[in-house]
Amino acid sequence: MSGSEIIDPARSPANIRRRIWQFLGPVLGVVLVIATISAISLHNYRSTRNGVISLSSDLLRNLQRYIAQELNNYISPAMESAGIANDMFLDPITDQVPQTFMLYGRSMLAHMPQVDSFYLANDQGQFWLVIRHGDGYDQTHLQKENGQMVYRHVYVDQKGTFKGTGFDPASAPPSSKPWFRGAVERAGKGDEALYWTDPYAYMATHQFIITASIAFRTSDGHQAVFAINISLNRLTDFLNHLQVGRSGQAVIVDMQGHIIAGHNAEALRKSVGFDPSKVKLDPDTQPVFVRALNEFRIKGSGPGIVNSRGRNYVTIATETTSIHRHWVLLINAPESDFSAFEVNDRKQTIIFSVLVVSLACVLALGLILRGRQVDGLKKLLDQTREQIRGEDAAIYEIANTPDLFDSSTDVPILTETLTSATGARRASLWRLLPDGERLLCEDMFDAAKDVHSTGIEILQRDNAQLFDVLKEGYPLVIDDAASDERTMLFQRVVMKLADTNKLVFHPIMHGHQPVGVVILEDPSHINSMDHIIAMVSSVALVRFSHAIEKTSAIENDREDLHQDLQETRYDQGFLVHMPEENNDQFVPSGVYPQVPVMVIIFSDPYIVTQKQAVATGMSIVSALAEKVQDIVRDAGLFSAQVISNRLVLIGECSMEPDPNMVLRLADVAISIREASLTLLANADMAPIFSIGLDIGPVMAAMLGKDPAVFNIWGEAVNTAELLANSVQDAGTIKVSEQFYMKLRDHFLFRSRGNFYLPGTGVTRSFILAGRR
Template sequence: MLTDEIVDPAIDTTGRRWQLFQFIGPILGVILVIVTIAMVTLYTYRTMREGAITLSRNLLRSQQRYITEEVSHYLSPATGISFMASNMLTGDDQKQNVATFMTLGRSVLRDMPHVDSFYLADDQGHFWMTSRRDDDYEETTMQMEDGAPYYRHKVTDKDGRFISTDRFSAEGYDPRLRLWYKKAVERESRTPDRRLFWTAPYLHLSTRQFIVTASLAFQALDGHKIVFAINISLNQLTKFVNSLKVGKSGQAVIVDLDGHVIAGHNMADIGKPGFDAANVRLDPKTQPVFVRALDVFRVMGDGSGLVHTRGLNYVTIAAAMPLAKRSWVLLLNAPENDFANFTQVVKHQTLYFSIIIVGLALVLAAGLIYQGRRVENLQKKLGSFATERKEDNIILLKIINTTGLLDPSKEQPYLCEALADRSVARRVSIWRLLSDGNRLLCEDMFDRERNAHRLGMELTKTGHPGLFECLEDGHLIDVPNAEDDPRLQSVQRVVMRMIDTHHLVLLPILEEHHLVGAIMVEDPNQITESERVMTLVASILAVRFGQAQEEDKHTQEASPLPPSVAQQASAPQSRPPMRIIEGFLLRSGEEEHHPNDLPESGLYPSVPIMVLEFSEAYSANHDAARVMLDLVSELTDKIQAIAREHKLFSVQVAGNRFIFLGSCSQTADSEGAANIADAAIGIREACLMTISQTNTRLMFRIGIDVGAVLVARLGQKRDVFNLWGEGLTMAGALAHNVPDGGQIQVSDRAYQVLQGVFLFRLRGEFFLPGSGIANSYILAGKGDIGATDKT
């Protein structure tokens, strides 16, 4: 037994208990005093502060009700006058209606200075307006003169007597396309309390007034729709809000739910040249109280609150001011000190009396807090450790219960998935060292973000000597950036660059101290927590790979190469000269080419390119393959003829894909893009007609893009034309991802070039790896010149 576990029964524990009580007693006494002082102080302060704040809130609510009532009176003419006009302007005599409208406008403008102007329009495109011009009134009529639309301005006095007239061109103006007209017509069938449409405030360019428009649609006796609109200036509203006094130094402002200022001191420069009243917003730097109050209103609705900023407490009031389409919000704030300054004095005095006791209490409590924090941290670590062990045990249990775990002939994709999930890595791969010791074969590679497996990649010792050197050391290697490590740069470029990973953890797999494979973990976030699982998986893989190597050796020993074969393999043989067969159905220029006829190597920023992809084009049955080849040959002849007919630059065959170039120049060529779209439509029709006459599963898809490509002239004579790059990748991806066979999918860039000539429909968002999300379109056919596309 250890000596520190021996207990002497003769020792009196009473003294220790008393010492403990002496230590705890003063602490409890200090805490009791602090709590008592704090409670009395807090109660007194809260009572006085709440009384002052309640008083301030009541004052602000009274101010808020007063402002709300004033704003309602300010905007009320819009409702009354609009419905009055709907009863006065419904006659079947248009001239009489216009005269009544002008008389009504002059009367209201004369008596209501905050009303800016009136509009009147019908469903035939007629438009009338009445507004102020200095001390007189301007009556505007849009009419046809000399075969063109003009605004005829007639200036009258308050009694309607003629003063002067002038006119301006109204080319391109149609009141039926204006927001106030369209929205009013949409609301015509609603109940009376919801028929009136309010626009968002905007700056009237001619009068320099910040206005809001209210419009109402109704039907005249002759069956035509009429829209009456009234424009109310908000300049006077700003002057009214700025004149308010909230407490000693408080402020008021009217905003919409997006933070745009409708009225307040932000709009003090309204009407001055260069001031954009429509884009004035609450400034978080200079108006943090209003910004915070608006945020609270969006969540909580109407009410009061306290906002602390710049070392001060502010009492705030936020109240909605409904206005049909959008709501306006009235915000008021005032510093708490304006109403409760005496409570601050009491608070400071109490603080001075209590500071010494509180300081002592803090010193005594610091030790207890420190010890408590240590215990808490220890408990958290123990809990985290237990959680990690539980997660590891769950993963290990699933691995152990996997059928055929040690059988190398059965694939085990869960091993990579378990490592990826436990290490929270972007990708995990398992590599087996082949029996020659010079090659690593990828048994499984799991991309966690895409939830996809792949295999079959091979890394050789001659191509990646640094990788094999790291593995032969036998230790786990953690490289934050493989691109900066000379030993692993080749691995980063060949394996990791395809998904743009950099952090690499490399664990050798050893069987009896001999290398048999490796585990690669890319961009892990919890590598330390996953070491236990990685070690177990490496042990399992060591058994699997060791068995696989033994089987490979037995297979080689059981069937050695005959001597004649070995001699033939070792002896140099004469090889026929290599022939380069270019897969071109159409080359640029004439039939016979000279290397100089090809485009110069380099980057071509805007090349119209199309990819035609055949699916289900392979069959292992000889008869079916012959039928398929005859069908593809027939289609190829038609495709070649169509390409020549539309004067395409080139057509190249690559496997089951045809690559078409409309042109190949350094400048954008809309004609080449149009030619390739015409050819796509012709090829689609020819292919559909031919395939429909044959019992085959062959189908095709077409993708078109206008993008950048790299052009190269290859070969010793520089007579082989090749291209690759973003445009070809995009066109290929568009072809491969067409939703249905026989369709033509077009990128957003190609759509922008072709939209004026061809008809499209929007397919939706299209994801291209490495480029992101963009819109794609389905090419329906060719439209009339000048017609707009139907998306």
Template sequence: MLTDEIVDPAIDTTGRRWQLFQFIGPILGVILVIVTIALVTLYTYRTMREGAITLSRNLLRSQQRYITEEVSHYLSPATGISFMASNMLTGDDIKQNAATFMTLGRSVLRDMPHVDSFYLADDQGHFWMASRRDNAYEETTMQIEDGAPYYRHKVTDKDGRFISTDRFSAEGYDPRLRLWYKKAVERESRTPDRRLFWTAPYLHLSTRQFIVTASLAFQALDGHKIVFAINISLNQLTKFVNSLKVGKSGQAVIVDLDGHVIAGHNMADIGKPGFDAANVSLDPKTQPVFVRALDVFRVMGDGSGIVHARGTSYVTIAAAMPLAKRSWVLLLNAPEGDFANFTQVVKHQTVYFSVIIVGLALVLAAGLIYQGRRVERLQKELGTFGEEKKEDNIILLKIINTVGLLNPKQEQPYLCEALSERSVSRRASIWRLLSDGDRLLCEDMFDRDRNAHRLGMELTRTGHPGLFECLEGGHPVDVPNAEEDPRLQSVQRVVMRMIDTHHLFLLPVMEEHRLVGAIMLEDPIQLTEAERVVMLIASVLAVRFGQVQEEEGNKEDSVRTSTTPSPSASRSARPQLRVIEGFLLRSNTDSSNPTNMPEPGLYPSVPIMVLEFSEAYSSNHDAARAMLDLVGELTDKIQSIAREHNLFSVQVAGNRFIFLGSCSQTLDSEGAANLADAAIGIREVCLMIISHMNTRLMFRIGIDVGAVLVAHLGKNRDVFNLWGEGLTMAGALAHNAPDGGQIQVSDRAYQILQGLFLFRLRGEFFLPGSGIANSYILAGKGDVGMVVKK
């Protein structure tokens, strides 16, 4: 490295900087003084030279502001009265709204001579009008008389006292087809400053007034749309504009963007017969200055300028009238000779000052608007946060003060209700993991739309492996569409499809890093806002479920040491029984040896089960073929399970399977246990197969232990048939099971099976001919029966 490239960091460069500043500072100061003097001199020279033009331009601007304010005041009743009417006419009593409308119309017409009339219409075709009639007031109502629509005109004085009435046919008139009605409805959802619709000016045939209509749509308390319209006469506005004096010989005119004249000397003949005020436009031959000024406005917007026409220069000002009507433009012109050389002053003053002033004003206005919106948004967020916190505190206080909150033997239905209410979910459910770790039992399920609780459903690991995988991760899972998530598709089809929900929020309930249950929220809307409530309830459930698992573990240990044989152990000692497929039982032996057949007669206590498939029929060939394949696969599985659990017989009748656990004159508890065990296996297999297919096929199971009649039918007496109370009861229990995929058990079957399986009390069940009895939901296998009343 060269020596001159080495920089010593110890050298203080402050002195060199100061020296450089001392050299450059005076030069910059001199340049600044020169520039300042030049600017001041130039400004003074141009101001003195163009002072007269500046004065004339300011006079024109003052005239323009004055006209704009007058026109705005002239049209301002349309905005104020329309929004006032939108607050007064929202009642659900149509007659009261009409009376209020007529009172408002008389009051305004009496005090504002330039207001011509009022309209009121709704989405049912009703129409009312308030207008002047000579020195009185006319109240018009469109109504059906003698089967045809008529205008009923009622003439009143200023205080509403009746004077006279008449009617005219209203055939073919529908206010909903009018432009003022349709456009107002289209603008209903806009911001308040853009909701009001203004029609183009038109000539009112009956009053010969040149009017413009402003209409506003709003919604009444009964849900119907209402449109309020006010008609303002422009005749007086023309007289005012024609009376203005602009310079010595200048003129003023108000036009729309298409050049149609709204007010001005072109409209001097307004009101006379044959004069069409709606078709008056600027004439390029007689009014070239206004035509060119309007063309410049369309391109450049508001501003002044110089227009040369007929060998003369004219000073022009074009300004939009946003306070009156957005599409109207005020045009002023005056010969330049009226103000000598004032036009040059306006030109240069616009260049040097207007841009700066307008720019600063825009910057300040934008800053104020932005800051105001930020403050408003912040206040709104603080208010919303306060309301949410207050709502959370109310729910949490109610949960904390609940009696027996941590007692697992005491049900707490409010927990599900609080979850659904705070998260605005269609359904909230609480699930407990059973001691075997492979089954989730629904402790409570609350449907917010129906305001109903359900329980008893069971989800297994074999049928829903993705669900258990999500829960064992220990983290909340939020899936917008569970039908598209491979892990939760089975849950959507088995659980969520009942009420057609898709969005699923899944929260594992953990006790000391151990999974004990889960919380499911279906189609939640306020999930973030409900976080505090959800986490508190999850903590409560962790304590409750942890105690239940500990108690179940202790009971399992005690049961293992007992000498009571289990159903599986005794099953091996029983002789292999037959499974007969088909509606007719066909013996394994020939007809000459019917000894294996039950004797005909009454059997008082036969364990019987009915499996019923719903929506198993389709008239579509492809859908029917797919349904047949699905039913065939399910039948194979059902047949295997029936053989495995040594059931006596299986019969098929349409969309129903009929199972017999045994068929003897004495009560066979083992046969009933085999039947319940088979029902659980069939439920798991059916749920697993159906969950992997996009089908609405669902099933229900009913179990009873009751009396049946057995008979041998046919020529050879080899046809086995049964009927009676037990079959009827099992079929009714299956048909009326609360949810698809559940097993409903009669009270008689429950008394036999309660020591071997886990049950949930559903409630009272009515069977025609037998009366009212309790029914139960068979939740799953268990060493200790449990009934939780709801």
């Protein structure tokens, strides 16, 4: 079959679609988040902008009304003075000082800073003027001196006390002035309203003023004109200092664009030589006002939006109806002045949006990576399950091997199982001969060549350090056997033939005495090989012990050997009497489906160094063993076996389970826990034990001969031990979900969460608290 015809299950369409969605799903989620945030942000921006523009227009309207009111207040002295003139200045105007006019003028100038001066003239050429002069006032009279018309200045203080005098030559008579002629013409039409002149420069004070005048008849029948001069400089200062937003401006113009007062008026007037007729809005420096005035000419009064040089400005234009001329008040302010909070809100929205999108991207990346990790874990779990199935099959095959524990029969299945389960190149079983100075290879399997060999011996005198490791009884893992002094000779003599270098050296111990060793060369599954090595080592231990017995029988007197065998107990480690073949309690070998199992694990007491502490510890262990024996006998349990720091209790081993035995085993667990806590507390020691309970299938068999040792192993024993090992708090009883289901109506439990069980998957576990 060609390579193109081979189908890879991992590349099936379903797997490909699932992987594509693992990537596209988070990406589409991020895109959806970005789209949603963009839509919300755009809607908020438009709503906020419309609100800002509306609010800005309302603010400008209020400001416009305020400026109009201030403008009315600014020119109110002219309007009020017009009414007063008709009542106060009816006396004939002569060359004598009109004291009422002067007193009124000085008082008004003292209290009205916007008023520049007052005029009083008649049709006979009489003219009087009152104006500020330093700290006092200038009372000017037009008169003839030495045949020439001059303005005679008399300087007085607030009370009219004389301070000095002066004169200036006169030019045209007052009756030729625009303010005089305009007021007379308006009075001739029967209109008593004020006449306003165009702005003009008053060179004596460098002020730009506008004059309001009114004509009336004096008591002698002559026509007189009263005029008040309003300073536009002060009106400009007022408008320039007016707060319009943060950088807004205000200006008063006429319909032709001449600036009456306001923004840039002073600078323009100075630049054109104090000629007010040339002071107009400049399209280069005042484009917003020019656009606003043009829109006013077309649309009339009201707010508007003007775009200039890439910026939006909120404007408002309105007529100043308090003056007879159609002057227009223009106000503008950048939209950003009123939308600063909106800009800040937009920036914060952008920042938050970027933060949310970043978090979404991180989460999407995390989901993608988590999906990849889940795929990897799933693959690893599948591999682990497959490996466990293979190991279970191997164990089942080993368990069903005929004459498994007969040392006279070869069982190649042991080394073959080691190589398949650990991925080793070679696996071998070595037996320590009775002299303790030689290791004999019982079986060596080369997985690459698929051949078995036997009969190799290594001597202690050549491998002293390796034999020391064997006597210590601790497993040894060496990555480079050729460079380690302990295994250097072994590598050259044995391993070099197969070109292997990595070595696992696992002693087989009987009690504290070595009887052999399991050796693996170049294993690949180091993390998952301990239990398979332990299982093979247990079988090899029985086989090697059987071989040692046979060898000892040949070398020693048979009678002495028989006496020694009668006195030796091979079922040591059992705290209760075990069933044997020659009595009524014999239990046949086989698989039992429902066996309740309890495993108690005690902390390893390797730290004890003082003799007194050792004696104390041993007394506690002895007392605890006696307690356990009494509890087990009273409960009628099937078996109680001590294995190193573990205690394994079997409730029963029968094809027809007793439902009450599960309850009795739970009561035994509680009793042992209480007895252990009491003994440890009396010795001032913290709890150093944990208990696991499970019920399930096990394999049982009588191992060895003369005498035989009954032993069980299987899923229930392994699960109970895993439960005991996974207890976080010492002195706690942890049970499986199967055990919980049988006891939940009789005992109190609390959930401990999910529990990973190799070969089965994730299941629940519970903590046994006590009887209900």
